[in-house]
Amino acid sequence: MVFPMFDANDLAVFPVDVWIADGVQWLALNLRPLFLAIKWPIENLLTFNDHVLHAVPFPVFLILAFLIAYRLASLGIALFTTIAFVIIASLGVWDESMTTLSLISTAIVISTAIGLPIGVWCALNDSVWQVVRPVLDIMQTTPTFVYLVPVVMLFGVGTVPGEVAVVIAAAPPLIRFTNLGIRMVETEMVEAGLAFGADRRQLLWEIQFPLAIPTILGGLNQTVLTAMVMSVVVAMIGAEGLGLVVLQGLGRLDVGRAAVGGIAIILLAMILDRITQKLAQPATSKAKRSLWAAVCAALIGFRSKPATGPA
Amino acid sequence: MNERLRIENLYKVFSDRPEKAMSLLKAGVGKEQVLTETRAVVGLNDVSLTVPGGAMYMIMGLSGSGKSTLARCINRLNEPTAGKILLDGRDIVPLKPAELLEIRRRRISMVFQHFALLPNKTVVENAEFGLKMRGVPLQQRRKRAEEILSIVGLGKWCKHYPHELSGGMRQRVGLARALATDADLLIMDEAFSALDPLIRSEMQDELLRLQRTLNKTIVFITHDFQEAVKLGTRIAIMKDGAVVREGTPQAIVADPGNDYVSAFTREVDRSRVFEASAVMQPCEAIGKSGEIQIVRQATGKIKRIGFALDSSGRVVGLLDEVAFSKLDAGSACEGLMSREFVKVRENTKLIDAVRMNGPQQPMAVVDADDRFVGLLQAEHILAFIASSPSTVASAHGVPNV
Numbered sequence: 252m253v254f255p256m257f258d259a260n261d262l263a264v265f266p267v268d269v270w271i272a273d274g275v276q277w278l279a280l281n282l283r284p285l286f287l288a289i290k291w292p293i294e295n296l297l298t299f300n301d302h303v304l305h306a307v308p309f310p311v312f313l314i315l316a317f318l319i320a321y322r323l324a325s326l327g328i329a330l331f332t333t334i335a336f337v338i339i340a341s342l343g344v345w346d347e348s349m350t351t352l353s354l355i356s357t358a359i360v361i362s363t364a365i366g367l368p369i370g371v372w373c374a375l376n377d378s379v380w381q382v383v384r385p386v387l388d389i390m391q392t393t394p395t396f397v398y399l400v401p402v403v404m405l406f407g408v409g410t411v412p413g414e415v416a417v418v419i420a421a422a423p424p425l426i427r428f429t430n431l432g433i434r435m436v437e438t439e440m441v442e443a444g445l446a447f448g449a450d451r452r453q454l455l456w457e458i459q460f461p462l463a464i465p466t467i468l469g470g471l472n473q474t475v476l477t478a479m480v481m482s483v484v485v486a487m488i489g490a491e492g493l494g495l496v497v498l499q500g501l502g503r504l505d506v507g508r509a510a511v512g513g514i515a516i517i518l519l520a521m522i523l524d525r526i527t528q529k530l531a532q533p534a535t536s537k538a539k540r541s542l543w544a545a546v547c548a549a550l551i552g553f554r555s556k557p558a559t560g561p562a
Numbered sequence: 563m564n565e566r567l568r569i570e571n572l573y574k575v576f577s578d579r580p581e582k583a584m585s586l587l588k589a590g591v592g593k594e595q596v597l598t599e600t601r602a603v604v605g606l607n608d609v610s611l612t613v614p615g616g617a618m619y620m621i622m623g624l625s626g627s628g629k630s631t632l633a634r635c636i637n638r639l640n641e642p643t644a645g646k647i648l649l650d651g652r653d654i655v656p657l658k659p660a661e662l663l664e665i666r667r668r669r670i671s672m673v674f675q676h677f678a679l680l681p682n683k684t685v686v687e688n689a690e691f692g693l694k695m696r697g698v699p700l701q702q703r704r705k706r707a708e709e710i711l712s713i714v715g716l717g718k719w720c721k722h723y724p725h726e727l728s729g730g731m732r733q734r735v736g737l738a739r740a741l742a743t744d745a746d747l748l749i750m751d752e753a754f755s756a757l758d759p760l761i762r763s764e765m766q767d768e769l770l771r772l773q774r775t776l777n778k779t780i781v782f783i784t785h786d787f788q789e790a791v792k793l794g795t796r797i798a799i800m801k802d803g804a805v806v807r808e809g810t811p812q813a814i815v816a817d818p819g820n821d822y823v824s825a826f827t828r829e830v831d832r833s834r835v836f837e838a839s840a841v842m843q844p845c846e847a848i849g850k851s852g853e854i855q856i857v858r859q860a861t862g863k864i865k866r867i868g869f870a871l872d873s874s875g876r877v878v879g880l881l882d883e884v885a886f887s888k889l890d891a892g893s894a895c896e897g898l899m900s901r902e903f904v905k906v907r908e909n910t911k912l913i914d915a916v917r918m919n920g921p922q923q924p925m926a927v928v929d930a931d932d933r934f935v936g937l938l939q940a941e942h943i944l945a946f947i948a949s950s951p952s953t954v955a956s957a958h959g960v961p962n963v
Contacts, residue, residue, distance in 0.1 A: 437676075437678075439674050439675070439676055439678040440678050440680070442634075442639050442672075442674070442678070443672070443674055443678035443691075444695075445639055445666070446637055446639060446666060446670075446671065446672035446749075447666060447667065447671065447672075447691055447692040447695050447739070447743065448663045448664070448665075448666035448667030448668075448692065448695045448696065449695050450663060453695055457680075457691075457694075457695075458680065461680070461682045462680070462681070462682070464682075
């Protein structure tokens with residue numbers, strides 16, 4: 252007599268796929284007002300950013316990009332930024348790049364608006380962190396494609412649902428780094444605040460938050476890069492931008508088109524990374540570059556070095 | 563002596579449920595055994611202290627002795643497990659958060675070992691931090707901070723950032739921040755321990771200078787016995803969370819009381835701790851010559867030497883052995899005494915007395931009113947510095963406070 256061997260597939264008795272499909276459908280039907288409410292600010296901000304970025308004349312954009320990069324980072328990075336944007340334009344994907352940039356800039360604004368308060372709350376309250384932490388773990392370990400399924404079910408397809416996916420992917424690093432930054436503030440600093448009679452609010456705004464800013468800016472760098480990656484991936488659910496260029500290139504087996512999209516993506520990512528990374532570096536020279544100094548530097552032909560503070 | 567701060571039977575046990583550890587401690591069980599039985603770390607074990615107003619009270623101990631825990635209990639950065647902390651007679655242990663904030667803003671301030679200056683704020687913004695917490699308007703607190711910074715010698719550095727300053731200067735900012743709030747009780751937690759030796763010595767002198775004019779009550783935590791002796795008006799030595807010896811620096815050096823303390827006192831430069839009054843020899847009056855009173859060394863009569871005093875007890879001349887023999891022969895004192903003699907105040911440190919000492923001559927020791935109190939000789943100072951602690955205490959009867 253042959254005893255039937257116990258097989259792994261015999262255990263497949265739970266119709267989890269059905270449950271989830273039903274659950275998501277239920278959510279989409281019954282919580283529709285909620286998702287519309289979430290979508291509304293994202294849609295408006297995205298449309299606004301998109302209009303602005305497309306409306307700015309190319310030369311003006313270059314000058315602004317140079318000044319911003321110079322103010323936030325350094326002269327070298329400002330030059331790199333300008334040249335990289337010229338290359339992107341010469342590749343013929345300027346409009347798509349601006350769409351991607353609007354996706355990213357919107358994601359930065361919304362991630363900051365959501366991420367900072369949640370991060371601060373997590374740092375000040377252990378039980379909140381105990382709840383938020385596994386959620387962040389799930390969000391960050393989930394492959395980016397997997398996000399797209401519930402997003403399409405709940406928000407539909409197109410650029411705005413794509414933006415929702417970008418925000419969901421981009422916010423967790425900022426929450427994590429904000430929490431970490433505040434918790435890492437030296438005990439002696441916190442004690443100094445308490446010893447001079449700081450209450451909880453003063454302690455947060457005078458000591459903990461300012462001292463956590465370098466770490467938080469490190470988180471912002473991560474957020475920007477994640478948003479960059481995600482803004483390309485969401486082309487799969489119909490979002491426009493550089494991702495769509497690559498996707499079209501793939502679909503038509505047009506290697507050249509796909510490569511152009513890829514190069515533009517890399518340049519944009521490098522610009523954003525260099526600028527935000529410089530932000531996160533601990534400021535050894537506190538001398539803030541004024542916009543006026545930046546204009547001067549641009550006019551004189553980048554010869555003068557920015558004034559540094561007293562050693 | 564008005565008392566500013568009194569600590570009564572203070573306990574600190576680091577544990578979520580300290581009750582069992584507390585009952586063990588009160589039954590006299592040691593720190594180690596409490597740890598093995600309850601896994602609770604004992605920070606303070608029945609500490610009682612009295613800090614007089616205007617004192618520089620040193621709390622000295624090695625790592626893990628509980629000295630920093632004690633300092634942090636005083637402004638309740640650490641919550642005491644049991645006991646009382648009386649600031650001007652008012653117990654601050656049961657205070658509510660709002661009252662505690664007021665105490666921290668107005669009565670107690672603190673200087674930290676690693677300065678704890680905010681790197682994103684300028685020197686003057688750091689110095690005014692305490693006032694800002696209290697809600698003092700910008701102009702007023704800025705003015706006050708600038709005043710204090712110029713007192714500690716940093717008037718020109720207001721607009722700079724802490725990272726532009728050296729260690730000693732940073733701690734001056736820390737000190738200025740603590741002084742700016744006008745708190746009368748200053749907790750200095752190993753304030754100079756992170757500085758290199760020369761700067762540390764300079765800062766100690768600076769603190770002594772400031773203390774002469776400010777007259778704050780200072781609780782100073784240190785692991786350096788030399789520092790405790792140099793700065794302190796009183797010293798409490800801690801071990802395993804308990805005070806093992808308490809007293810004036812002189813009393814502790816003269817009589818350590820136990821082996822643990824004598825390990826520290828052995829290295830101390832006794833000439834910098836003791837004053838002329840501890841070594842001076844008493845003199846006896848042996849007669850009068852007109853208006854002038856003659857006093858002579860009362861003990862150790864190897865040589866007959868003494869001084870001539872006027873009617874109010876002021877020293878007018880030195881009488882050596884030759885002079886005494888002529889006096890015995892009936893000569894008048896006026897012509898015999900030497901008017902070149904060295905006079906030291908009774909609170910002069912021995913090292914300074916030695917510097918003033920003339921060749922082979924005894925020095926006259928006088929009190930604050932310039933009246934003669936005793937006679938001091940170089941050989942006695944040498945013998946005193948070289949002697950072992952126990953013999954000093956018994957030979958000269960230094961009061962064991």
